[in-house]
Amino acid sequence: MADTFTITVDGKPVEAHAGEMVLRAAQRAGVHIPTLCDDKRLEPAGACRACLVEIDGQRRLQPSCAWKVAPNQNIKTQETSKRVQRHQDVLVSLYMADHKLDDEGLPVETCNGNGLREWAQECQTLSLDPVEAPRAARPGDKNPYITFQPELCVLCARCTRYCDEVEAVNAITLTGRGSETTIGTAGMRGLLDTSCELCGGCIDTCPTGALVEQKAIEILPHQIERKVRTTCNYCGVGCQMDLNVAKVDGIEQVVRVTSPPPGETVNDGNLCIKGRFAYDFIHHKDRITEPMIRKPDGKLHGVSWDEALKFAAEGMKKVQQRHGPKALGFISSARCTGEENYLMSKVARAAFKTGNVHSCAAT
Amino acid sequence: MQKTGADRERVLELLTEMGGVTEENVRKIAKLTRVSEAEIWGAGTFYHLINKPGRRMRVCNGLTCRLFGADDVIKKLRAQGKEVTEATCLGQCDRAPAALDEDMKVIDWARQERAVTPANDDLPLNLAGKQDFSFAALEAARKLKPDDIFKLLEESGLQGRGGAGFPAFIKWKGVAGQKDPVHYVVCNGDEAEPATFKDRETMLRRPDKLIEGMAIAACAVGAKEVYFYIRGEFNAEYESVKAALHKAPDSIQNLDWHFHRGHGAYICGEETAMLESMEGKRGMPxxxxxxxxEFGFRGKPTLINNVETFACVPYIIQHGGAKFKAHGRTEAGSKLYCISGHVNKPGVYELPLGATLDELVGVAGGYMGNPMAFSPGGASSGFLPIEKRNVPLDFKGLQKEGSMLGSAGVVVLNDTVDMAKAAQWQLEFFELESCGQCAPCRIGTRYLHNQVSKYLETGDPSALKHAKDVGWEMEEGSICGLGMVAAKPLENAMQYFPKAFEKR
Structure with missing residues (x-):
C-alpha cells in the first residue's frame, strides 16, 4: 500500500496516510466531525459514538476515530448522510437527558468549556425527559485542585485513559456498571489518598467540564482576555504553558494555567502539579520582588542586585578565609536550568575552590 | 504497573476468593499482582457477584420468574428479614420463580423435574442419553487433516449456537489460518440470556460431548491451551465438566485446560467482553x-464457540456432515430449544432446527391458558404475537420477522400478561446489564425503562413519544449487540400490542 493515497469524504478527495484513522485525515482536511472521546495522545476508544460515519461496504455506522483509512474509501459524514445526522440528533439528545442543562435547555457552559454544548448547537435535538442516572461523586475528596462534577460527565473515559496511558499513574478508573458507571478511585477515596500526582491532565482532557480546577471554577472561557505563552520555570524541562489572564475585581490576573494543545510543544499538552496549579505566588501579597539585605537595624531592606551580590560575595569570602573552602556549600534550585546549574558549580569550584555543590533537583 | 499478563488475569478470581470488593482486599491484591488499586476496584465493581462483600440470597427477576411470582417471593423473604438481592435471569426458568441460597445453590421450591427430550441415540446431542467416555470422535478427528474437519463442519451447516448463527467452519478455518503460532480455544459457557438454560443442561448432562468437541477444535485449529468460561452462578455445571475431564483419556487431559468462572455480568456472554473479563478487566466489549x-484472548487468534456448538461437533465427526444437517428442517441440524413461561412442562427439547412454536409447546406439555405472545430467543429477540406461531424457529426466518432465534430461549406469554409490564421487565434487565461504555445503550436503556415505567404509573402514552427515535439510535449507535437489541421488547410490544399502550 502506498504511504499516501486519496479517500473521499462527502464527495471530496482527502489525502490520507496509511495506518491513520479516518478522523485524523478528515480533521487535517478541515472536515468537521464531532467527537467527545478522542484525544491524540490516547488509543482510540470509539466509546462516545459521536464520530460515527457511513463507510461504503459497512452495514453499520463506524467510529471514524478507530477506523483505518484505505485507498478509495468513501466516507459520508453528517454533511451528506441523513442517517449520520439523525444518529447525531438522537445521540446528542440522549447525552443531554443525562447532563446538566442551562435555562435555554443547552448543556451548561463550564470554566473548562463544554464540547457537548457546542455539538448540541449543531443538531436538531429532541426534548427527552432527564434520566437522572445514579452517577456518584466523591463527596469526601478534600484535594484542593481537581473537582469532579458527575452531572456533567459523559463517561468518555478520556480522564481514566489519560491517567493510565499517558501518566501511568492509574489513580482513577471507571467504576460500577450501566447507568451507575462513574469515575472513581479505589475505595472512592479522595485523590490525596490515591496514587494521584495531581497533574491535572484529567481536567485538560475532559471534553465537558466534568473535571475542573476548583480554584477557577467561576471563570468561564469567554472571560479570559488573553493567554500568555511562557516557559514553566519550576524545573529545567522547558514545558510551555499558557497563563490565562482575566479581570478579577477590575484587576488583570492570572486565573489559571493551561497547557498548549498536544502536538504543539515539547510537553505535548501535559503539565505537572506545579506548572498547572502552583501559580498563586504570582499575585501573592508576600511575594518578594526585589533582593533584600538585613541591615544593622535587624530588618530586611530592599536593595539593588549589584549591592546584594556584592554583599553576599564578601560574606562568603570572609567565611572562606576564616574556615577554609570546605566550610562553604552551594545548593542550586530545582528551578534552575542546566546552564544555570553549570554556572553554579563553576562559582563553587573555580571561585571558592570547594566541591560542596548540589542541586535540589538531584534528590 | 502490570497491564496484562498472568497476574492481571488473577485479579477477579482473587476478589472472589477473598469475598468481594473491599478496600482491604483491593490493597492486598494490588500488592500481590502489582495491578493498580484503582484498576482492581474498577474491575471488581463491574461484576454483581463480587461488587460488594458478604453473602446473600438471590432471587431471579427474569421475565419467566416474574410471570410466576418472583416479586412476591422477594417481598416474603425480605419480610422474614433475609438479605435478598434481585438477580437478573439465573438460567433456571424451568423452575420459576428461581432463587439461589447464600452458597449459590439453587433452591428448589416446587421440586420441579428438569425436563428434557427423552433419550434417543439418533439425536446429535441426546441430553438424556448415557455419557460416553470412549471419545471415538476425537480419535477419528486426530486421524483427519484440519482441512477435512473444516470440510465436515461446512457440510454439516453447523451455525454457532450462542445466538448469532455464524457458520462454525468459517471461524475454525479463520483461526487455523492465522500466522501467529499461539492459538487458543475458548468455550463460552456464560449462559445468561434471559430464558435460556440449554448450555446449563448440556454441561450437566453431556459434558462428555462438550469436552470432546473442544478437544477436536483444539486439534483442528492447532491450540494447546483450552479455556472454559463458565457462568459464576453455575456451580454444579462447573463440577460436572470438571468431573468429566477427570474421566477423560490422556489425549484430552494432555491439553492445557483452564477454567474461568464468570463474576456476574450478562454482557460477558458477548465474546469480546468475555475476553476482557478473562484478562481480569471490566467486561466491556x-x-x-x-x-x-485474529485478535482474541491475550491478543492471539482465538476460537470462541458456545457450549452447544462444541457439543454438536463429535456427532458431525462420527456420522458425517450430511447426517447432522438432515436433523434440521429449514436450517441444518437439531437444536436445543429452551421453553418456559405459560407452558405446562418447561424444559430443554432437542428438535429439528426450524420447528414451530406449536411443535415445541406440544412436546412441552401444551399451553397454559390462552397464548397471546411469545419471545422466541431470549430478551434480545423482543416479542412476537401468537399469530406468528407458524414461523419456523430458525436463524433466518425469525430475522425476517425483525426478531431472532438468538439462544433459542422461548417464553410463552398468555393473555393474562400486560405487555407494557412485560416490556418494562425486559428493559429493566437491559438497563442493569448494560456495561455502561457507550451512551446509546447506557442512557438509552435507562431512558426507555424510565419512560415505560412513567407510562405504567400515569397511564399517559405521551411518555413514550420519543421511544421510537431512541430505539432507532440504540440499534444504530451502540458498540455491541446488547445495545442494538435492547429496545426490541418495547418496540415489538408497541407494534404488535398497541392496545396495551393506549391511555389508561
Missing part, C-alpha cells in the same frame, strides 16, 4: 474489527 479469530 471491544470494538470490532479486529475479531477474536
Amino acid at each position: 471491544r470494538l470490532k474489527p479486529p475479531f477474536p479469530h
Whole structure:
C-alpha cells in the first residue's frame, strides 16, 4: 500500500496516510466531525459514538476515530448522510437527558468549556425527559485542585485513559456498571489518598467540564482576555504553558494555567502539579520582588542586585578565609536550568575552590 | 504497573476468593499482582457477584420468574428479614420463580423435574442419553487433516449456537489460518440470556460431548491451551465438566485446560467482553474489527464457540456432515430449544432446527391458558404475537420477522400478561446489564425503562413519544449487540400490542 493515497469524504478527495484513522485525515482536511472521546495522545476508544460515519461496504455506522483509512474509501459524514445526522440528533439528545442543562435547555457552559454544548448547537435535538442516572461523586475528596462534577460527565473515559496511558499513574478508573458507571478511585477515596500526582491532565482532557480546577471554577472561557505563552520555570524541562489572564475585581490576573494543545510543544499538552496549579505566588501579597539585605537595624531592606551580590560575595569570602573552602556549600534550585546549574558549580569550584555543590533537583 | 499478563488475569478470581470488593482486599491484591488499586476496584465493581462483600440470597427477576411470582417471593423473604438481592435471569426458568441460597445453590421450591427430550441415540446431542467416555470422535478427528474437519463442519451447516448463527467452519478455518503460532480455544459457557438454560443442561448432562468437541477444535485449529468460561452462578455445571475431564483419556487431559468462572455480568456472554473479563478487566466489549479469530484472548487468534456448538461437533465427526444437517428442517441440524413461561412442562427439547412454536409447546406439555405472545430467543429477540406461531424457529426466518432465534430461549406469554409490564421487565434487565461504555445503550436503556415505567404509573402514552427515535439510535449507535437489541421488547410490544399502550 502506498504511504499516501486519496479517500473521499462527502464527495471530496482527502489525502490520507496509511495506518491513520479516518478522523485524523478528515480533521487535517478541515472536515468537521464531532467527537467527545478522542484525544491524540490516547488509543482510540470509539466509546462516545459521536464520530460515527457511513463507510461504503459497512452495514453499520463506524467510529471514524478507530477506523483505518484505505485507498478509495468513501466516507459520508453528517454533511451528506441523513442517517449520520439523525444518529447525531438522537445521540446528542440522549447525552443531554443525562447532563446538566442551562435555562435555554443547552448543556451548561463550564470554566473548562463544554464540547457537548457546542455539538448540541449543531443538531436538531429532541426534548427527552432527564434520566437522572445514579452517577456518584466523591463527596469526601478534600484535594484542593481537581473537582469532579458527575452531572456533567459523559463517561468518555478520556480522564481514566489519560491517567493510565499517558501518566501511568492509574489513580482513577471507571467504576460500577450501566447507568451507575462513574469515575472513581479505589475505595472512592479522595485523590490525596490515591496514587494521584495531581497533574491535572484529567481536567485538560475532559471534553465537558466534568473535571475542573476548583480554584477557577467561576471563570468561564469567554472571560479570559488573553493567554500568555511562557516557559514553566519550576524545573529545567522547558514545558510551555499558557497563563490565562482575566479581570478579577477590575484587576488583570492570572486565573489559571493551561497547557498548549498536544502536538504543539515539547510537553505535548501535559503539565505537572506545579506548572498547572502552583501559580498563586504570582499575585501573592508576600511575594518578594526585589533582593533584600538585613541591615544593622535587624530588618530586611530592599536593595539593588549589584549591592546584594556584592554583599553576599564578601560574606562568603570572609567565611572562606576564616574556615577554609570546605566550610562553604552551594545548593542550586530545582528551578534552575542546566546552564544555570553549570554556572553554579563553576562559582563553587573555580571561585571558592570547594566541591560542596548540589542541586535540589538531584534528590 | 502490570497491564496484562498472568497476574492481571488473577485479579477477579482473587476478589472472589477473598469475598468481594473491599478496600482491604483491593490493597492486598494490588500488592500481590502489582495491578493498580484503582484498576482492581474498577474491575471488581463491574461484576454483581463480587461488587460488594458478604453473602446473600438471590432471587431471579427474569421475565419467566416474574410471570410466576418472583416479586412476591422477594417481598416474603425480605419480610422474614433475609438479605435478598434481585438477580437478573439465573438460567433456571424451568423452575420459576428461581432463587439461589447464600452458597449459590439453587433452591428448589416446587421440586420441579428438569425436563428434557427423552433419550434417543439418533439425536446429535441426546441430553438424556448415557455419557460416553470412549471419545471415538476425537480419535477419528486426530486421524483427519484440519482441512477435512473444516470440510465436515461446512457440510454439516453447523451455525454457532450462542445466538448469532455464524457458520462454525468459517471461524475454525479463520483461526487455523492465522500466522501467529499461539492459538487458543475458548468455550463460552456464560449462559445468561434471559430464558435460556440449554448450555446449563448440556454441561450437566453431556459434558462428555462438550469436552470432546473442544478437544477436536483444539486439534483442528492447532491450540494447546483450552479455556472454559463458565457462568459464576453455575456451580454444579462447573463440577460436572470438571468431573468429566477427570474421566477423560490422556489425549484430552494432555491439553492445557483452564477454567474461568464468570463474576456476574450478562454482557460477558458477548465474546469480546468475555475476553476482557478473562484478562481480569471490566467486561466491556471491544470494538470490532479486529475479531477474536485474529485478535482474541491475550491478543492471539482465538476460537470462541458456545457450549452447544462444541457439543454438536463429535456427532458431525462420527456420522458425517450430511447426517447432522438432515436433523434440521429449514436450517441444518437439531437444536436445543429452551421453553418456559405459560407452558405446562418447561424444559430443554432437542428438535429439528426450524420447528414451530406449536411443535415445541406440544412436546412441552401444551399451553397454559390462552397464548397471546411469545419471545422466541431470549430478551434480545423482543416479542412476537401468537399469530406468528407458524414461523419456523430458525436463524433466518425469525430475522425476517425483525426478531431472532438468538439462544433459542422461548417464553410463552398468555393473555393474562400486560405487555407494557412485560416490556418494562425486559428493559429493566437491559438497563442493569448494560456495561455502561457507550451512551446509546447506557442512557438509552435507562431512558426507555424510565419512560415505560412513567407510562405504567400515569397511564399517559405521551411518555413514550420519543421511544421510537431512541430505539432507532440504540440499534444504530451502540458498540455491541446488547445495545442494538435492547429496545426490541418495547418496540415489538408497541407494534404488535398497541392496545396495551393506549391511555389508561
